[in-house]
Amino acid sequence: MVSESRIVARYAETDQMGIVHHSVYPVWYEVARTDLIKKLGMRYSEMEKMGIMLPLTDMESHYIQAARYEDELMVRARVEKMSPARIRFAYEVYRQGESKPINTGATAHGFVDSATFAPINLKKRNPDLFALLQSSMEG
Numbered sequence: 622m623v624s625e626s627r628i629v630a631r632y633a634e635t636d637q638m639g640i641v642h643h644s645v646y647p648v649w650y651e652v653a654r655t656d657l658i659k660k661l662g663m664r665y666s667e668m669e670k671m672g673i674m675l676p677l678t679d680m681e682s683h684y685i686q687a688a689r690y691e692d693e694l695m696v697r698a699r700v701e702k703m704s705p706a707r708i709r710f711a712y713e714v715y716r717q718g719e720s721k722p723i724n725t726g727a728t729a730h731g732f733v734d735s736a737t738f739a740p741i742n743l744k745k746r747n748p749d750l751f752a753l754l755q756s757s758m759e760g
Contacts, residue, residue: 629681653698
């Protein structure tokens with residue numbers, strides 16, 4: 622499953638040159654990742670209530686072309702790979718009307734217990750949630 626999130630680049634997200642600052646892309650990734658999980662039928666807040674958190678362990682972002690103020694963008698997110706202890710999301714940012722991404726990236730997260738921040742095996746801890754996330758890679 623690929624989730625698509627619409628973003629309009631805001632003035633506050635740009636630098637003096639009118640280009641979206643590089644630090645904004647991870648925020649857009651979070652929007653897309655949250656939307657993807659919501660489209661699967663789960664909310665981040667529900668996972669947290671279950672005692673499961675997904676802290677960031679790695680992030681990469683590749684800047685191909687600049688986004689500018691008021692650009693209408695589409696951020697695509699998908700689960701790229703997953704194990705019982707980790708999950709990796711991939712992202713592509715497109716300017717409206719263009720077929721090639723202006724940015725690509727990925728974030729990796731570990732599954733941890735929200736009380737102790739100790740790593741957990743999601744497949745054992747919550748098999749239904751594990752299956753839900755894993756199913757997104759198939760469709």
